[in-house]
Amino acid sequence: MLSRTAENLYWLARYVERAEYLARTIEATLRVTALPNAYVGKTNEWDSALLTAGAAGGFYTHYAEADERSVVDYLLFSTANPSSVRNCIENARLNSRAVRTALTGEMWDAINGAWIELQETWRAGPMTREQLARFLRFVQEISLRFDGSAYRTMLRNDAYWFSRLGLHLERADNTARILDVKYHLLLPEKEHVGGPLDYYQWTSILRSVSALTAYHWVYRETLKPWLIADLLILNDSLPRSLASCYGNLVRNLDQIGVAYGRQGPAQRHARGIRNRLEHSRMDDVFQRGLHEFIQEFLGDNARLGEIISTQYLN
Amino acid sequence: MATAFDEMHGPGGELRQAYQELSRWLKELPPDALEYRRQEAELLFRRIGITFAVYGDAEAQERLIPFDVVPRIMSAKEWAILEKGLKQRVKALNMFLRDIYHGREILRAGLIPDDLIFRNPVFRPEMNGQDVPHDIYVHIAGIDIVRVNAENFFVLEDNARTPSGVSYMLENREIMMRLFPDLFARHRVAPVERYPDELLSALASVAPQSASAEPTVALLTPGIYNSAYYEHSFLADKLGVELVEGRDLVVKNEEVLMRTTEGLKRVDVIYRRLDDDFLDPLTFRPDSALGVPGLMSAYMAGNVTLANAVGTGIADDKAIYSYMPDVVRFYLDEEPILKNVPTWRCREPDDLAYVLEHLDKLVVKEVHGSGGYGMLIGPAATKAMIESFRDKLKHDPAGFIAQPTLALSTCPTSTASGLAPRHVDLRPFVLTGRQNMTVVPGGLTRVALQEGSLVVNSSQGGGTKDTWILDEDA
Numbered sequence: 001m002l003s004r005t006a007e008n009l010y011w012l013a014r015y016v017e018r019a020e021y022l023a024r025t026i027e028a029t030l031r032v033t034a035l036p037n038a039y040v041g042k043t044n045e046w047d048s049a050l051l052t053a054g055a056a057g058g059f060y061t062h063y064a065e066a067d068e069r070s071v072v073d074y075l076l077f078s079t080a081n082p083s084s085v086r087n088c089i090e091n092a093r094l095n096s097r098a099v100r101t102a103l104t105g106e107m108w109d110a111i112n113g114a115w116i117e118l119q120e121t122w123r124a125g126p127m128t129r130e131q132l133a134r135f136l137r138f139v140q141e142i143s144l145r146f147d148g149s150a151y152r153t154m155l156r157n158d159a160y161w162f163s164r165l166g167l168h169l170e171r172a173d174n175t176a177r178i179l180d181v182k183y184h185l186l187l188p189e190k191e192h193v194g195g196p197l198d199y200y201q202w203t204s205i206l207r208s209v210s211a212l213t214a215y216h217w218v219y220r221e222t223l224k225p226w227l228i229a230d231l232l233i234l235n236d237s238l239p240r241s242l243a244s245c246y247g248n249l250v251r252n253l254d255q256i257g258v259a260y261g262r263q264g265p266a267q268r269h270a271r272g273i274r275n276r277l278e279h280s281r282m283d284d285v286f287q288r289g290l291h292e293f294i295q296e297f298l299g300d301n302a303r304l305g306e307i308i309s310t311q312y313l314n
Numbered sequence: 315m316a317t318a319f320d321e322m323h324g325p326g327g328e329l330r331q332a333y334q335e336l337s338r339w340l341k342e343l344p345p346d347a348l349e350y351r352r353q354e355a356e357l358l359f360r361r362i363g364i365t366f367a368v369y370g371d372a373e374a375q376e377r378l379i380p381f382d383v384v385p386r387i388m389s390a391k392e393w394a395i396l397e398k399g400l401k402q403r404v405k406a407l408n409m410f411l412r413d414i415y416h417g418r419e420i421l422r423a424g425l426i427p428d429d430l431i432f433r434n435p436v437f438r439p440e441m442n443g444q445d446v447p448h449d450i451y452v453h454i455a456g457i458d459i460v461r462v463n464a465e466n467f468f469v470l471e472d473n474a475r476t477p478s479g480v481s482y483m484l485e486n487r488e489i490m491m492r493l494f495p496d497l498f499a500r501h502r503v504a505p506v507e508r509y510p511d512e513l514l515s516a517l518a519s520v521a522p523q524s525a526s527a528e529p530t531v532a533l534l535t536p537g538i539y540n541s542a543y544y545e546h547s548f549l550a551d552k553l554g555v556e557l558v559e560g561r562d563l564v565v566k567n568e569e570v571l572m573r574t575t576e577g578l579k580r581v582d583v584i585y586r587r588l589d590d591d592f593l594d595p596l597t598f599r600p601d602s603a604l605g606v607p608g609l610m611s612a613y614m615a616g617n618v619t620l621a622n623a624v625g626t627g628i629a630d631d632k633a634i635y636s637y638m639p640d641v642v643r644f645y646l647d648e649e650p651i652l653k654n655v656p657t658w659r660c661r662e663p664d665d666l667a668y669v670l671e672h673l674d675k676l677v678v679k680e681v682h683g684s685g686g687y688g689m690l691i692g693p694a695a696t697k698a699m700i701e702s703f704r705d706k707l708k709h710d711p712a713g714f715i716a717q718p719t720l721a722l723s724t725c726p727t728s729t730a731s732g733l734a735p736r737h738v739d740l741r742p743f744v745l746t747g748r749q750n751m752t753v754v755p756g757g758l759t760r761v762a763l764q765e766g767s768l769v770v771n772s773s774q775g776g777g778t779k780d781t782w783i784l785d786e787d788a
Contacts, residue, residue, distance in 0.1 A: 001556075001574055001575050002556050002558060002562050002572060002573065002574055002575075003562070003573045003574060003575055004559070004561070004562050004573070005556075006575045094538065097363070097538050097543070097547070098537075098538050100363075100547040100548075100551065100557075101547055101550045101551040101556075101557050108363065109361060112361065112363050113361065116360065116361075158575060162575070256575075260575070260576050262576075312575045313575070314573075
């Protein structure tokens, strides 16, 4: 297929995934900030939402202070933020138009329908809490529809595989980013262990990757910081864990390699990361330092993106 | 201007044969049913994303072409005449182009003045003596047809470069079949759906000799900001070929290659929806970022076929248009089946004098204009507009032609105040491949939605209709 088509499919999937992640981040933050201070301490949760969205730098060129109003506006609706949900949907549609021939009708409809609704129903402006909640649900449903359509209707060929690469690379990045911002909560210092403050923070982390229920099913325990880390990093039955993303990245890259009769640096690099995740135990990770581990992972993940670009998309 | 011929009711008000069933059906219809279906159709168009961009209109970056749900119907007999005439016309266009870029017998016979060719900006000297596969220049032609009475069809314009609109022909039919299955069941409408197959086989049939047995075809688009982008992606999808932009292609060793995830891959036939000027910055406009550097060298080496060929603009130029009846006679030794609209060539002093005297009655067109821009419709124009055209004409007579204001035929159209006659034209698409020519029965009917308006161009607020050719006459 055309390199440009593959690139568009790859980015299309990334934009859709990112929009969903941002919506979840806002949703989780709204929940935490609705709690009385006694339960969550004095940290600025909106600041931390900006950090997990990787948008803090741009934000402060437009706003002086991070509060609900400004962060919601910047992460969801701002046209000045290249990664705002609005821009993600705009970009997803631009990419879709450019690769319509590679999309099924259902996928196009999911994106184009969302874009039309965004224009007609969700023109910017102050929203009530209730409207905001509906908007966040709307955004999450876009990715459900888009993904579901891709899964159910696409031919299993390179178009599908490249789109999955975008999805899993973005997802791994998002999960790693939230860990990067919240790692200190998962490496609890003595005075905080199990305290009520952290409990709600942990819940919030799990919510932003839609893993709260999953946690209970997997561990059948009350929330334990090290188990949360284990779930998000090493447990490959959780779709948003780093291990699961890398299982999928390796699988899709292998399929491309087989179809093209050629393996390359992307396959090797992804397999390297997957193997490291497979052979790690949480104890070792904590011992070496969770923060360092996550930092290294973020770098490796970004590098895989670059390698895929050089190998296939240019 | 005479009263227009109505295709449903005829000159005496009698119901014409082809419309009998439609008329019965309309009478059975509840009053708001058409409006309801119209809204449904609009919703479908928007969901599918069948939009076009209007240049210089930032507000409405993507607009819908209004769709009228009342079909235009023609009998098999009427179509048979049209089809024959269209094939004759396109055949002559191809022979004319071959001649202009080779022996130029038509010039030596004195039928067309030399300077009309050689001083014409759309004439491409690069094509002199250049052979194209099977002498086909115009693989896809869109011939604009108007009618003024039951018997006569006129060609209003030949489009031999990159005619657009065929996606509307196909999508209009799809949507009509979804909205009005009952109406289809009561007619025998000739299908149009095989157009993409016919197009693909025509394109494959003109692959260069150096191509493999299964030539690679690609559709070249200027990109998503082009007004016809939807059509480009729609056609690429139906054809099952890659939709490429200039940056996807690269020329090496006089071959055109596309950048794929598996490396570079040769392209044999390019259905290009990009004007000559933008094809290759090395040969044509150096500032074109849309084209492919070196494309012309690959083309000249015969390693890639461009459809349509480079330089076809000289055949659909409005100044050349007036000579088309002679062109048909010269190459085919036949009388033209489709008439030309009488045309005054303002470059000729007698014609100019007449035109200047009758500006308020004529339609004046720029020789190189298109899309309904830069045109004067005398009877509808203000004094000031007429005077400004008078100046333009005196300043550059050769840049204009003039035609009588034709009473374009009308078809019943759904309007705010119920069904009413509106003026229409028709653009059928003629495909020419190595083995045969095909015209899919029907075409794109454009309709001027404003009462009394004669301008059907979508850029000027025109709409479209589904065009039905009845398979057999009852």
